[in-house]
Amino acid sequence: MNTSTTDIASVWTLLETVVDPEIPVLTVADLGIIRDVHLTEGGVEVVITPTYSGCPAMHMIEVQIMAALKEAGFEDVKIKTVLSPAWTTDWITEEGMAKLEKFGIAPPRKNQEVPNCPQCGSPHTKLLSQFGSTACKSLWQCQECKEPFDHFKCH
Amino acid sequence: MNQPASPSLFQFVLYMADNCLVLGHRLGEWCGHGPVLEQDIAMTNISLDLIGQARLYYQYAAELEGKGRTEDDLAYLRSEREYTNALLVELPNGDFAHTIARQFLFDAWHLPFLKTMLSSPDPGLADIAGKAVKEVTYHLKWSREWVLRLGDGTEESQLRMQVALDEAWMYRLELLMPAPFEQWLIDAGVIAGPDEIREEWERTITDTIREATLVLPEDPAVQTGGKTGIHTEHLGHMLADLQYMQRAYPGLEW
Numbered sequence: 001m002n003t004s005t006t007d008i009a010s011v012w013t014l015l016e017t018v019v020d021p022e023i024p025v026l027t028v029a030d031l032g033i034i035r036d037v038h039l040t041e042g043g044v045e046v047v048i049t050p051t052y053s054g055c056p057a058m059h060m061i062e063v064q065i066m067a068a069l070k071e072a073g074f075e076d077v078k079i080k081t082v083l084s085p086a087w088t089t090d091w092i093t094e095e096g097m098a099k100l101e102k103f104g105i106a107p108p109r110k111n112q113e114v115p116n117c118p119q120c121g122s123p124h125t126k127l128l129s130q131f132g133s134t135a136c137k138s139l140w141q142c143q144e145c146k147e148p149f150d151h152f153k154c155h
Numbered sequence: 156m157n158q159p160a161s162p163s164l165f166q167f168v169l170y171m172a173d174n175c176l177v178l179g180h181r182l183g184e185w186c187g188h189g190p191v192l193e194q195d196i197a198m199t200n201i202s203l204d205l206i207g208q209a210r211l212y213y214q215y216a217a218e219l220e221g222k223g224r225t226e227d228d229l230a231y232l233r234s235e236r237e238y239t240n241a242l243l244v245e246l247p248n249g250d251f252a253h254t255i256a257r258q259f260l261f262d263a264w265h266l267p268f269l270k271t272m273l274s275s276p277d278p279g280l281a282d283i284a285g286k287a288v289k290e291v292t293y294h295l296k297w298s299r300e301w302v303l304r305l306g307d308g309t310e311e312s313q314l315r316m317q318v319a320l321d322e323a324w325m326y327r328l329e330l331l332m333p334a335p336f337e338q339w340l341i342d343a344g345v346i347a348g349p350d351e352i353r354e355e356w357e358r359t360i361t362d363t364i365r366e367a368t369l370v371l372p373e374d375p376a377v378q379t380g381g382k383t384g385i386h387t388e389h390l391g392h393m394l395a396d397l398q399y400m401q402r403a404y405p406g407l408e409w
Binding site: 050052053054055056083084085086087128129130131132133135139153155 | 193194196197200201202203204205206207208210211278281282283285286287289290293296297
């Protein structure tokens, strides 16, 4: 049996339980910010990349990853942050995209400048502001059902 | 990374950090005071991006220096004369038009400059540029749209936008005038010289001002000094606010 493969797989499974504090339907794995997981002599190192430079959720996410792994018995947990290649919304998983939409946030679809309303599905929507409730979102309004909604910006 | 980092690189990274932190702090001063909720949020979002970028630069500067100083030491424990940000970014917020003029003139330089920094042979700079360029693209889009909206708006908004541009105008060129540490890096091929971005910078500014039905300021005066630590009277007041906690309670942590 290859224990290291098992351990790495179990780390990934644990990371599936760590959610973004601002968008709690997304796990850090859905977000695509986990760049690598490898075992070190006494434990494990998780390599992550920030979404936006100033995203205040990043620190919280590190603390949560650390806690989840320690609780699972990994003693020496290191988290390394890398900037390059820069994070892009292309790394959000298909599952993550679907979760966002269900949560009421229009997901970042490439080649779709105007997002559909996540409430009623209408393509007739209007940008209210490039900047929304968090760094990664812009604020829109549906012209049909009149609901305002967040759009996860393509990045 | 094995050979000692050049002092010019360290100074340049600090200069970029100071620009971002000082402008980020200024924008943060708008928090809760924006003209409308959406723009309050926009300014604090841009503030957050810039402070995030400042942290990346300060962390890198601390690493380059290798003397045990941290990002916090560099931000909170350097005096006014040790800050080397361009004068433009420390100008007070004024009315909303002044904030827009300052932001637009900064973004018009920041974006094309970051684009050149993407291909810097220094991996630390190229990596930060890769993050920042995406964020700053939104900043320029936002500030440009507001120059247009205020300029081509009501009689009063046009007047205020014109006054704000006229007043900020003499500070715009400092960004394109290399300090000795920049010149050293330009000669070494680490960063781009002003000629590589001048055309795009000039076109962005003149096209936007024209489209906004504003008048291109003709004032030939140029104000410099920030890059060598000679600041306007405004920076000291700002730092007193920004650094108060660490100065009063050294080592304080949340």
